[in-house]
Amino acid sequence: MPDKIRKITKKPQEAYIVAGVKLTNKRKNVLTVLSNSKTPLSAYDIADRYKTHFKESLPVMSIYRMLDFLINEKLVHKLETSGQYISCAHIMCDHQHETPQFLICDHCGHVKEIGIKKPVVNEIERSAEETGFTLTHRQLELHGICKNCLNRSA
Numbered sequence: 001m002p003d004k005i006r007k008i009t010k011k012p013q014e015a016y017i018v019a020g021v022k023l024t025n026k027r028k029n030v031l032t033v034l035s036n037s038k039t040p041l042s043a044y045d046i047a048d049r050y051k052t053h054f055k056e057s058l059p060v061m062s063i064y065r066m067l068d069f070l071i072n073e074k075l076v077h078k079l080e081t082s083g084q085y086i087s088c089a090h091i092m093c094d095h096q097h098e099t100p101q102f103l104i105c106d107h108c109g110h111v112k113e114i115g116i117k118k119p120v121v122n123e124i125e126r127s128a129e130e131t132g133f134t135l136t137h138r139q140l141e142l143h144g145i146c147k148n149c150l151n152r153s154a
Contacts, residue, residue, distance in 0.1 A: 043085070046085070077100060086102075090115075098115025102140070110148070124138075
């Protein structure tokens, strides 16, 4: 297991021991597959890469359950617009995370996770509530073209 992945999985494992939750080897391996990818992956993509990398088949339904666990533990995000998954960019941080915003390149599929400042989220929520709408999910996904793709087309 590469050193980066070992660090990523070691820190959460220590927290899980305290919380009494188990980050199993298969969950770690799914997180490893996502962490090694430069683009978001579907559950089927994860199953294919899992089999290639770990020489073991994993049913897609099991992968979905593992992804639900990893999302709940804030180690993975689901991109709602594509139904794909990406490891959290802030997996090694000790600070409180901001609301995630994803900048998704429509050309190459690269995703950049950035945090939205609390006052901005509060203003969006306040504006929605003024219309009688209650937000239940605060993740934002913005589509466009990344700097690399723009430079290639110029």
